Amino acid sequence: MTSAGLSVQGLSAHWDDLHVLEGLSFTVEEGQFTSIVGPSGCGKSSTFAALTGEIPLESGNVSVAGRPVVEHGREFAWMPQSGALLPWRSALDNATLGLELSGTPRAQARERALPFLEGFGLEGFEDSWPSELSGGMAQRVALLRTVLMDRPVLLLDEPFGALDALTRRAMQDWLERLWEKHRWTVVLITHDVREAVFLSDRVFVYSDRPAAVAATVEIDIPRPRRLELIQTPQFARMESEILTHLSLPSSGSK
Amino acid sequence: MRRAIPATILFLLLLGTWQLYCTLGHIGNDVLPSPSHVARAGWDDRGDLWANTLPTLLATTLGFTLATVSAFLLSLLIDRWNFARQAVMPALIVSQTLPIVVLAPLVVIWFGFGLTPKLILVALVTFFPVTVALVEGYSTTDPDAAALFRSIGAGWWATFRKLRLPTALPSFFTGLRIAITYAVVATVFAEYAGSEKGLGIYMQVAKNSFRTDLVLAAVAVTSAVTLALFLLTHLIERRVIPWRTATDGRWEGTK
Ligand SMILES: Nc1ncnc2c1ncn2[C@@H]1O[C@H](COP(=O)(O)OP(=O)(O)OP(=O)(O)O)[C@@H](O)[C@H]1O
Numbered sequence: 474m475t476s477a478g479l480s481v482q483g484l485s486a487h488w489d490d491l492h493v494l495e496g497l498s499f500t501v502e503e504g505q506f507t508s509i510v511g512p513s514g515c516g517k518s519s520t521f522a523a524l525t526g527e528i529p530l531e532s533g534n535v536s537v538a539g540r541p542v543v544e545h546g547r548e549f550a551w552m553p554q555s556g557a558l559l560p561w562r563s564a565l566d567n568a569t570l571g572l573e574l575s576g577t578p579r580a581q582a583r584e585r586a587l588p589f590l591e592g593f594g595l596e597g598f599e600d601s602w603p604s605e606l607s608g609g610m611a612q613r614v615a616l617l618r619t620v621l622m623d624r625p626v627l628l629l630d631e632p633f634g635a636l637d638a639l640t641r642r643a644m645q646d647w648l649e650r651l652w653e654k655h656r657w658t659v660v661l662i663t664h665d666v667r668e669a670v671f672l673s674d675r676v677f678v679y680s681d682r683p684a685a686v687a688a689t690v691e692i693d694i695p696r697p698r699r700l701e702l703i704q705t706p707q708f709a710r711m712e713s714e715i716l717t718h719l720s721l722p723s724s725g726s727k
Numbered sequence: 728m729r730r731a732i733p734a735t736i737l738f739l740l741l742l743g744t745w746q747l748y749c750t751l752g753h754i755g756n757d758v759l760p761s762p763s764h765v766a767r768a769g770w771d772d773r774g775d776l777w778a779n780t781l782p783t784l785l786a787t788t789l790g791f792t793l794a795t796v797s798a799f800l801l802s803l804l805i806d807r808w809n810f811a812r813q814a815v816m817p818a819l820i821v822s823q824t825l826p827i828v829v830l831a832p833l834v835v836i837w838f839g840f841g842l843t844p845k846l847i848l849v850a851l852v853t854f855f856p857v858t859v860a861l862v863e864g865y866s867t868t869d870p871d872a873a874a875l876f877r878s879i880g881a882g883w884w885a886t887f888r889k890l891r892l893p894t895a896l897p898s899f900f901t902g903l904r905i906a907i908t909y910a911v912v913a914t915v916f917a918e919y920a921g922s923e924k925g926l927g928i929y930m931q932v933a934k935n936s937f938r939t940d941l942v943l944a945a946v947a948v949t950s951a952v953t954l955a956l957f958l959l960t961h962l963i964e965r966r967v968i969p970w971r972t973a974t975d976g977r978w979e980g981t982k
Pocket residue numbers: 488489491493511512513514515516517518519520
């Protein structure tokens with residue numbers, strides 16, 4: 474039943490002189506939620522840059538749904554770390570940007586977006602400017618833009634990283650419920666180990682730069698998952714396992 | 728409107744000081760006419776003043792429009808091909824070093840007393856600030872947004888129209904406002920050097936017959952025209968950039 478949604482084999486890449494990825498390999502099953510955690514600056518965002526074609530690959534193979542990726546980008550719906558909402562577009566027009574740029578007429582793109590507005594908590598804010606939205610709402614707009622592109626794999630770069638702790642918890646809970654409904658193939662980058670455990674089926678722990686997968690942790694906690702789960706011993710065990718992997722390679726600081 | 732109050736107070740204070748100085752100091756009206764005298768003289772000659780304001784206004788807006796349109800086209804080329812930037816920018820900068828006082832009579836000798844020399848001078852002084860404002864505006868494009876466009880597969884034109892151009896708009900309007908204040912003065916310069924009609928030649932004639940009051944009246948009209956055009960760009964900006972006024976002029980995307 475499970476097939477390889479995304480398979481990455483032996484990826485190496487540089488930003489100019491900086492060696493960021495070295496023999497990076499991982500597999501994400503179709504309809505699986507995976508997370509990448511790792512030290513700051515180790516090359517997590519660079520992984521997405523390599524997948525979307527921002528940095529040229531020196532070696533390695535990427536395939537989506539069993540087919541090798543030739544023209545990068547078409548398979549991936551990428552959400553940048555900053556969200557990158559356009560200030561001159563209303564919330565709704567930001568959400569439909571991806572569709573419009575892929576050639577869907579504006580009216581049709583809006584029609585596609587409408588059924589999602591409620592689930593994304595954006596009803597009544599369609600016409601707001603991004604500067605008028607709360608941080609959480611702005612991230613939901615960016616997420617909706619990503620989802621609407623209807624591409625096989627979602628690449629989410631720290632979507633909740635800039636939010637306050639309370640809003641972040643609420644967003645994690647919201648995303649979990651939403652994902653259970655849609656079962657997208659997701660790769661999520663996060664600094665928040667708890668977030669990774671709570672949302673994922675599988676967590677990749679990166680090594681220091683140049684990045685490779687230092688450890689893979691399977692999260693076999695059944696769904697639906699709710700926030701109370703965080704209190705359970707099973708959850709704490711997974712969390713500490715990841716933290717151990719994270720602190721292994723370098724100093725030993727947490 | 729309320730923001731105009733301090734400026735108005737200062738303006739009236741300056742006029743009042745000038746008026747007092749002339750009245751109390753018994754300065755002759757042919758040397759330094761008082762504001763009230765200038766106003767009266769201007770009003771008495773209003774027909775002639777108006778007939779000379781129109782050609783100046785026409786030349787200014789026409790030259791300005793021409794310069795803006797060509798600045799936009801050139802900015803497109805510069806943004807598309809780095810080669811164009813390297814070729815054109817030095818020439819543009821040199822164009823700004825030409826002393827317009829000296830240039831104006833020459834342009835009039837070459838192109839006569841009609842509209843052409845005025846258009847050329849206006850275009851010369853406004854083309855540069857507008858082009859630079861656009862090109863620098865494009866370069867402030869959010870790199871994340873640019874990468875997003877690439878990841879979606881957007882082409883050059885779509886990226887320009889939907890990302891780079893909107894990004895440049897605030898900078899463009901700043902350039903536009905700077906340019907419009909130069910534009911009226913440039914027209915007056917061209918007319919001063921020789922013209923059939925216009926505020927510049929009006930000043931020239933008035934000066935030659937020692938009518939300082941009429942010179943100053945024409946100066947006042949010139950300032951008023953500049954100010955009006957300046958405010959017009961503000962009004963247009965509000966229409967074109969509504970997302971900025973929505974948050975009181977703050978220019979922030981999201982975090
Ligand atoms: N566009 C770029 N050009 C040049 N170097 C870059 C670029 N983007 C990232 N880098 C460099 O690559 C290295 C890895 O960066 P990357 O953004 O992948 O880290 P990260 O793991 O996502 O970090 P963080 O957790 O802080 O987001 C960093 O040293 C960074 O300076």
